Amino acid sequence: MLALAGFPLGLRFVFLDPEQEACAAPLGEHILGRFDDHEQLSRFAERAHVVTYEFENVPDESIKLLAKCAPAFPNTASLVSARDRLKEKRLFQQLDIPTPPFAVVNSRADLDQSVASIGFPAILKTRTLGYDGKGQAIVRSPEDLDFAWARLGGAPLILEKFLQFQREVSVLGVRGRTGKMAFYPLTENVHHKGILRASRSCPGDQLETQAQGYVQLLLDHLGYVGVLALEFFQNGDTLLANEMAPRVHNSGHWTIEGAETSQFENHLRAILGLPLGGTAAVGHSAMINIIGELPELAQVLAIPGAHIHLYEKTPRPGRKLGHVTVQGSNEQEFEAGVERLLRVVCWRDMTEDTS
Amino acid sequence: MLALAGFPLGLRFVFLDPEQEACAAPLGEHILGRFDDHEQLSRFAERAHVVTYEFENVPDESIKLLAKCAPAFPNTASLVSARDRLKEKRLFQQLDIPTPPFAVVNSRADLDQSVASIGFPAILKTRTLGYDGKGQAIVRSPEDLDFAWARLGGAPLILEKFLQFQREVSVLGVRGRTGKMAFYPLTENVHHKGILRASRSCPGDQLETQAQGYVQLLLDHLGYVGVLALEFFQNGDTLLANEMAPRVHNSGHWTIEGAETSQFENHLRAILGLPLGGTAAVGHSAMINIIGELPELAQVLAIPGAHIHLYEKTPRPGRKLGHVTVQGSNEQEFEAGVERLLRVVCWRDMTEDTS
Numbered sequence: 001m002l003a004l005a006g007f008p009l010g011l012r013f014v015f016l017d018p019e020q021e022a023c024a025a026p027l028g029e030h031i032l033g034r035f036d037d038h039e040q041l042s043r044f045a046e047r048a049h050v051v052t053y054e055f056e057n058v059p060d061e062s063i064k065l066l067a068k069c070a071p072a073f074p075n076t077a078s079l080v081s082a083r084d085r086l087k088e089k090r091l092f093q094q095l096d097i098p099t100p101p102f103a104v105v106n107s108r109a110d111l112d113q114s115v116a117s118i119g120f121p122a123i124l125k126t127r128t129l130g131y132d133g134k135g136q137a138i139v140r141s142p143e144d145l146d147f148a149w150a151r152l153g154g155a156p157l158i159l160e161k162f163l164q165f166q167r168e169v170s171v172l173g174v175r176g177r178t179g180k181m182a183f184y185p186l187t188e189n190v191h192h193k194g195i196l197r198a199s200r201s202c203p204g205d206q207l208e209t210q211a212q213g214y215v216q217l218l219l220d221h222l223g224y225v226g227v228l229a230l231e232f233f234q235n236g237d238t239l240l241a242n243e244m245a246p247r248v249h250n251s252g253h254w255t256i257e258g259a260e261t262s263q264f265e266n267h268l269r270a271i272l273g274l275p276l277g278g279t280a281a282v283g284h285s286a287m288i289n290i291i292g293e294l295p296e297l298a299q300v301l302a303i304p305g306a307h308i309h310l311y312e313k314t315p316r317p318g319r320k321l322g323h324v325t326v327q328g329s330n331e332q333e334f335e336a337g338v339e340r341l342l343r344v345v346c347w348r349d350m351t352e353d354t355s
Numbered sequence: 356m357l358a359l360a361g362f363p364l365g366l367r368f369v370f371l372d373p374e375q376e377a378c379a380a381p382l383g384e385h386i387l388g389r390f391d392d393h394e395q396l397s398r399f400a401e402r403a404h405v406v407t408y409e410f411e412n413v414p415d416e417s418i419k420l421l422a423k424c425a426p427a428f429p430n431t432a433s434l435v436s437a438r439d440r441l442k443e444k445r446l447f448q449q450l451d452i453p454t455p456p457f458a459v460v461n462s463r464a465d466l467d468q469s470v471a472s473i474g475f476p477a478i479l480k481t482r483t484l485g486y487d488g489k490g491q492a493i494v495r496s497p498e499d500l501d502f503a504w505a506r507l508g509g510a511p512l513i514l515e516k517f518l519q520f521q522r523e524v525s526v527l528g529v530r531g532r533t534g535k536m537a538f539y540p541l542t543e544n545v546h547h548k549g550i551l552r553a554s555r556s557c558p559g560d561q562l563e564t565q566a567q568g569y570v571q572l573l574l575d576h577l578g579y580v581g582v583l584a585l586e587f588f589q590n591g592d593t594l595l596a597n598e599m600a601p602r603v604h605n606s607g608h609w610t611i612e613g614a615e616t617s618q619f620e621n622h623l624r625a626i627l628g629l630p631l632g633g634t635a636a637v638g639h640s641a642m643i644n645i646i647g648e649l650p651e652l653a654q655v656l657a658i659p660g661a662h663i664h665l666y667e668k669t670p671r672p673g674r675k676l677g678h679v680t681v682q683g684s685n686e687q688e689f690e691a692g693v694e695r696l697l698r699v700v701c702w703r704d705m706t707e708d709t710s
Binding site: 327 | 381382383620624630635637659663677683
């Protein structure tokens with residue numbers, strides 16, 4: 001999606017991807033290599049005028065290596081903070097961005113102690129390499145602790161209070177090379193089994209300014225360049241930061257149709273030192289992920305205001321294969337479109353027990 | 356732009372293009388071949404599930420050849436009518452779509468006779484292969500006739516009355532494989548030296564319904580599949596059809612940002628037999644062509660609501676290198692953006708005498 005946004009700007013792309021079937025490959029030159037393969041990284045760097053990434057599990061050494069040849073954004077400080085749940089939470093604390101209670105867990109004894117202070121229910125999470133709900137275990141009672149430890153113990157962990165919340169929301173911000181910033185409207189998100197299912201743009205939401213303010217603190221502090229997403233749990237007027245993503249983010253996919261400038265175009269404008277585009281919402285927008293299996297294309301496109309984005313990935317359970325945005329100026333038609341779409345897109349993994 | 360619109364639908368592309376540096380080539384497989392090269396056409400046909408073209412000077416024999424292997428849209432009847440100014444005008448007459456007065460010119464004697472009946476000023480045009488003002492000569496007095504004949508005589512010609520008009524407008528329609536149709540808002544266009552300079556979306560214009568009705572007649576009569584553009588001269592309540600284009604059209608480029616579904620996506624939906632997307636305008640939109648030389652990218656993108664589309668073509672005088680759309684919901688900001696853009700985009704060929 002970054003490449004598709006970049007072609008009209010006159011950009012051309014080289015991709016480093018360890019997958020033979022990299023879905024971006026048809027849009028540029030594909031260098032097949034792991035993110036820690038220094039030989040392929042060097043080949044990649046030689047070809048690049050500017051480097052970016054959209055996966056926070058790239059080793060920061062690799063980004064440092066690339067940054068010797070070409071400007072690389074976001075910077076490694078942002079990557080390092082975003083990739084490690086402990087560093088991330090400590091950064092939030094440092095900037096007075098509220099978070100759920102958490103504690104470091106490096107041993108079985110740490111786990112008991114953390115639970116004693118935080119209480120049940122809580123979530124044990126690996127500090128690194130978790131995504132889409134992977135590397136997480138909920139502990140609801142003392143009986144769950146052994147199982148959770150057996151599953152995740154060995155890796156550096158963090159225990160977080162599992163809070164009841166009214167909503168999950170996120171805000172995407174973008175910061176250019178001159179330090180200029182812009183923020184997208186607040187987005188309401190629905191996760192299930194750790195996977196984002198759907199997002200809805202909520203411009204003018206009463207918590208938008210507060211959420212955007214937290215993102216601004218992060219962007220400024222990190223000297224960030226590009227798009228960054230910050231996810232929150234909401235209870236009443238309280239926002240608790242859950243995690244940040246130093247990249248274009250699934251909860252901002254609706255911006256392709258639903259904002260003046262998409263997150264993808266603005267990420268490119270930012271890293272190239274170009275003026276940022278407008279981030280205001282255009283009408284009503286909602287995004288629904290296609291997960292595990294593909295819907296009937298004609299059924300989706302028959303829905304007024306629906307636009308599909310397929311990633312050309314081989315279907316498998318739990319895998320994000322694409323997304324659909326419903327967008328429109330008429331609220332009633334828009335809501336009808338969203339309802340209709342929810343009947344067409346099937347999330348089989350929500351009804352089957354695959355966890 | 357068709358390919359960029361198609362990737363999200365899960366489509367992949369093979370291009371037949373006689374130019375080594377075909378600007379679409381980075382977005383798919385490029386087969387290098389002339390449009391009448393039967394060997395390359397066969398190679399191309401073997402790879403295609405559906406065929407389309409965006410250039411009306413493709414020989415209809417080539418489309419017939421391709422249509423034996425894969426559905427090819429628009430059909431050759433549409434192509435044949437669109438490519439020959441005489442057949443085109445006669446088709447308009449047949450469907451009661453008003454046109455400027457015209458006459459066939461096959462000899463110097465025909466020219467004198469035509470001028471006598473049509474009067475000055477008039478335009479002598481080649482019946483085929485004209486584009487961007489090429490193959491045309493204005494005759495304002497008897498003294499111009501020899502020169503015009505020397506330039507164009509030999510090819511089959513048509514003489515058209517050169518009318519004063521208040522506006523040039525166009526309407527794009529799209530018809531799917533089931534016969535379902537949709538129409539974009541009326542667009543106001545500015546040409547200079549035969550080249551489209553700028554377009555502006557005018558949804559709800561008082562002549563919109565009339566113009567869309569004419570397009571509907573054409574689409575139905577031709578059994579057309581895909582996007583078709585029809586250009587008019589306007590005087591008061593009168594629309595006179597100038598020409599049609601059996602393809603996505605420059606006067607519809609604003610639909611990328613300015614309509615619910617772009618002309619490119621709708622052309623693809625149509626030829627694939629998928630439901631058509633909404634064609635309503637989103638806010639205010641204007642499009643300005645980049646001709647001959649590239650503007651400063653940062654200057655363009657600094658304009659609120661501006662989006663650039665570069666075609667990666669080598670600059671040369673009079674060549675369309677890209678376009679910029681200004682789009683927005685606030686009318687004042689939008690108008691200010693258009694004005695600012697007109698100062699940034701330079702049409703040197705308008706001030707220099709290159710004709």
